Amino acid sequence: MAWKAPLRDMQFVLQHWLQVDQAWPQLSLHSDLDLDLAVQVLEEAARFSEQVLAPLNAPGDRQGCRLEGRDVRTPDGFPAAYRAYVEGGWPGLACDPALGGQGLPLVLDAAVQEMLFASNHGWAMYTGIAHGAYLCLKAHASAELQARYLPGIVSGEILPTMCLTEPQAGSDLSLLRSRAEPLGDGSHAVTGNKLFISGGEHDLSGDIVHLVLARLPDAPPGSRGLSLLLVPKWLSNGQRNAVHCDGLEHKLGIRASATCALRFEAAQGWLVGQAHGGLAAMFVMMNSARLHVGLQGLGHAEAAWQQARDYALERRQMKAPGRTEVALGADPIHLHPAMRRSLLELRVRTEGMRALGYWAAHWLDLAAGAGNPAQRAKAATLAALLTPIIKADFTERGFRLASQALQVFGGYGYTQEYAIEQTLRDSRIAMIYEGTNEIQANDLLLRKVLGDGGEGFALLLGELREEAGASDGRAAMALGRVCDTLDAVLAKVLLIAADDAEYPYRAAGDFLQLCANVLQAFAWARTARCIQALPVATAQRREKQESVEFFFSYLLPDIDRQVAAIDAAAAPLAFIAESS
Numbered sequence: 001m002a003w004k005a006p007l008r009d010m011q012f013v014l015q016h017w018l019q020v021d022q023a024w025p026q027l028s029l030h031s032d033l034d035l036d037l038a039v040q041v042l043e044e045a046a047r048f049s050e051q052v053l054a055p056l057n058a059p060g061d062r063q064g065c066r067l068e069g070r071d072v073r074t075p076d077g078f079p080a081a082y083r084a085y086v087e088g089g090w091p092g093l094a095c096d097p098a099l100g101g102q103g104l105p106l107v108l109d110a111a112v113q114e115m116l117f118a119s120n121h122g123w124a125m126y127t128g129i130a131h132g133a134y135l136c137l138k139a140h141a142s143a144e145l146q147a148r149y150l151p152g153i154v155s156g157e158i159l160p161t162m163c164l165t166e167p168q169a170g171s172d173l174s175l176l177r178s179r180a181e182p183l184g185d186g187s188h189a190v191t192g193n194k195l196f197i198s199g200g201e202h203d204l205s206g207d208i209v210h211l212v213l214a215r216l217p218d219a220p221p222g223s224r225g226l227s228l229l230l231v232p233k234w235l236s237n238g239q240r241n242a243v244h245c246d247g248l249e250h251k252l253g254i255r256a257s258a259t260c261a262l263r264f265e266a267a268q269g270w271l272v273g274q275a276h277g278g279l280a281a282m283f284v285m286m287n288s289a290r291l292h293v294g295l296q297g298l299g300h301a302e303a304a305w306q307q308a309r310d311y312a313l314e315r316r317q318m319k320a321p322g323r324t325e326v327a328l329g330a331d332p333i334h335l336h337p338a339m340r341r342s343l344l345e346l347r348v349r350t351e352g353m354r355a356l357g358y359w360a361a362h363w364l365d366l367a368a369g370a371g372n373p374a375q376r377a378k379a380a381t382l383a384a385l386l387t388p389i390i391k392a393d394f395t396e397r398g399f400r401l402a403s404q405a406l407q408v409f410g411g412y413g414y415t416q417e418y419a420i421e422q423t424l425r426d427s428r429i430a431m432i433y434e435g436t437n438e439i440q441a442n443d444l445l446l447r448k449v450l451g452d453g454g455e456g457f458a459l460l461l462g463e464l465r466e467e468a469g470a471s472d473g474r475a476a477m478a479l480g481r482v483c484d485t486l487d488a489v490l491a492k493v494l495l496i497a498a499d500d501a502e503y504p505y506r507a508a509g510d511f512l513q514l515c516a517n518v519l520q521a522f523a524w525a526r527t528a529r530c531i532q533a534l535p536v537a538t539a540q541r542r543e544k545q546e547s548v549e550f551f552f553s554y555l556l557p558d559i560d561r562q563v564a565a566i567d568a569a570a571a572p573l574a575f576i577a578e579s580s
Contacts, residue, residue, distance in 0.1 A: 003054045003303055003419075005046030005115050008540060009351055011039055013358050016530040017523075020107065020362070027369035030105050038108055041093075045112045048088060052081050053120035060122050060256035061422050065202075067248050070240075072201040072258045078123055082204040086156035091127065095134055095154045110361035113292055114354070118299030121426045122256030126159055126199045128296075132288030133160035133211060137230070140273035140281040145230060149209055159205040162285055163194040163212040163231075163262065171439055173279065174222040178214040180229055180269065189266035190214055190231050193246075196433070200260030201233075201245035208233040210243065210262070211285065212269060213278050220276065228278035231269035242267040253425035286434060287387055291360060293434045294390035297398030298353045300427035304398075304405035305346040307420045312339055312408055333408070341554070342408060346401055348547045348555065352523040353394050359523075360386040381456045382463065385448050386519075392440035393516035395430035402427045441508035444515070450497060450504060454490055461487060464522045467529075475528040478552050479521045482559055486518050489566055496570055507569040514562040517555075524551045 014020050014035065021035040060075035067073075085091070094109040095101025109131065116124040134153050137146055152158035169175035178192025190212055194200075201208070210231040219225030235241055242265040249259040273281040312334035320335035333339045363386065366379035402424040406413035413420045431437050449457045461483055468480035493511065497504045528548045534541040 003050065003119050003306060005042070005049055005118075006302055006354075007039075007042055007046055009354060010042055010111050011035075012530075012540065012544075013355050014038060014107070014111075016533055017355050017526060018107065018358060018362050020105075023362070023366070024105070026371060027105075027365060028371075029103065029369040030365065033105065038104075041104065041108055042111055042115075044088070045090070045115050048084065048090070049115040049119040052084055053116065053123055056081060056123060056256075057120040058416075058419060058422060060120065061253075061426075062255075062416075064255045065248055065258040067201075067245060070201070070244060072203065072245060072248065072260070074126075074202050074204060074258065075122075075256050078126075078256065079204055081123060082126065082156075085127065091130060091156035092154040094131060096138070099150050100154045105362075105365040107358050107361040107365055110291070110295055110358055113295045114299050114302070114357070116299075117296040118303045120256075121296060121299065122254045124296075125254060125257035126202060126204055128292050129162055129198065129285070129289055130156075130160055132285035132292070133162070133209070135288055136211065136228075136281055136285040137272065139284050140228070140277075141230070142270075142272075145270055145272065149230065149232075152207065153209075157205060158207045158209055159199060159202070161197050161199050161208060161210045162282070162289065163197055163200075163210050164282070165195045165197075166193060167195050171436060173213065173226060176213055176215065176226060178212065178264065180214040180216055180227060180271075181266075182216070183268070187268050187270050188214075188216075188229055190229055190264045190269040191266050192264050194262045194264070196249065197260045197262050198257055198433075200258065200262045202258050206234075210269075211272065211282070212264065213282060216275055218275075223279055225276055226278040226282075227275050228272040228281045229269035230272050231264065231267050235268060251429070253422070253427070253429055287384075289434045290387050290391040290440070291357075291364075293430050294360075294387075294394040295357055296430045297394030297396070297427065298350070298357050300398035300423055300430070301346070301350040301353060301394075301401045303423050304402040304420060304427075305343075305350050307418065307423065308346055308405035308408040309334070309343055311412075311418070312343060315409075339408060342404055344547070344550045345555065346405060347543075348524075348551050349397055349401060349520070351527075351547060352520040352551070353397065355523040355527065356386070356519050357390055357394065360390055378459055381459055385444070385456055385460050388440035388444040388448065389512055389516050389519065391434065392431075392437040392444075392512055395427070396437060399424070399427040399431060438509065441512040442505060445493070445504050445508040445511050449490065449511075450494065454494065457490065464518065467522055467526050471525075471529050473525075473528055475521075475525040475548055475552055478556060479518075479525040482518050482521050482556070485559065485563060486514065489514065489563060493566070500570075502572070503570060506573060507566045510562050510565040510569065514559060514566065517559050517562065520551065521556060521559075524548050 024030045024033045056077045063075040065072055065074055092101035093104050094106050097103040180188040180190045182188055212229050212231050213226045215225050216227050244263040246261045246263050313332055315333050316330035317333050318330055320331040323331055363379045363383040367376050370376045406420045406424055464483050468476050531541050531544045
């Protein structure tokens, strides 16, 4: 059951759902790009993912990484795969041509990232943070640091890490203790311990640069006292910096990813951005990482859907209801209603997520290259609103859909004979790192929605209502109704929050899921309109129409439960008594 890149659906989203061939000529950065070239890029990424990465996925998971002195050895085949990745020019896909990049849009990069994570999540962890680090340094580093390190990140010679977490400080960055002492030559001596650092040490790239949050001697307390420093593995004189890998985590999933405990012993580093302004600089990197983590959830969902579909087509059990002729005494299980429903939900949720994930990346392209400041500001606002929804919803669905897919396999799914058990294990971490899903929900409702009184959120609702008004079909009318529902829920949240400061925190998780389901309704309403451009007799048009009908009949009612949960959150939560 080999994984295959979903190129047909990717092209549908780009060509029909997003209509990038009409959008790109209007963007200053991508005016010379056309759909044919984009499809060629995706086909090459598919070959790399299918032929190089996918075969290493299960062996890499079983072998894992090993620590030899100060060095980490990745699973067999991983360094060679990385060399092929670099030779193919993939690290610089969406980077500035002036720095050696290819300057392609982020929506194409999103599709490539989906393929990398779907085919081999453990391997893709080494490369997944690189674009965020590139953006961070491009926005905040000095010209000297940019000249020294950005070309290497773009070429793939250097791989970066993000060093936030410490043993006593997980999500609460105000508790960080790592410190940075000025050395008098413009550099700093960085000392401290960092935990759960993905790719903190490995044998893939020639150098590793660690982006480390630490405190200068005059730092104010709390998160406002954090500075960001770049600490390389190798110094310019050829000596190894004082960064030590003290151990590798033994994890439930992504076992081929080296998750390291790092110790900095007066390691030489350089300030990125302003002193005590590290959090703002780091968030450039984290926002990019959060979209990529959402794409991990999409990749897991796609892998789970393919695995369950292929197994259900070949596994025979019993006679399906209404079937009078049964070959070999049993029907393929995909003919049984319970399995059909599970498989349809896997397909529909996954394809809806793909449209929304690429839509968010497309807004980022518009924010960077649209024709006027108002368009760019609107695009940036919409991308910021979509990011926490995509991170939280896609990763939760990636895990839940993988579990649902495992159920299709029955007992076989619980063994290593089939890939689904690894997909389930690998998918779980994405709900935790780069800001837990609970933090994403708080970020959405407290900061992004209530923070401006719902102004930015009105822009998002405006986009959805525009789609609802674009046709008079059942899907468009249903979208209009759920937009009214979401509008009414937000008004109620604003009203209750005025008298109960904790209420938004209690309602945030369900509010995010409500938004995600309304966005899925938007995705399928737009799909219902877009498939009119497909030839009538094609399998793709028939499947999309079936998916539209399934979503609005079977999945849209989830919204009623989420509205009820948001209403119920008006009641205070009890406190848990301390254990004796």
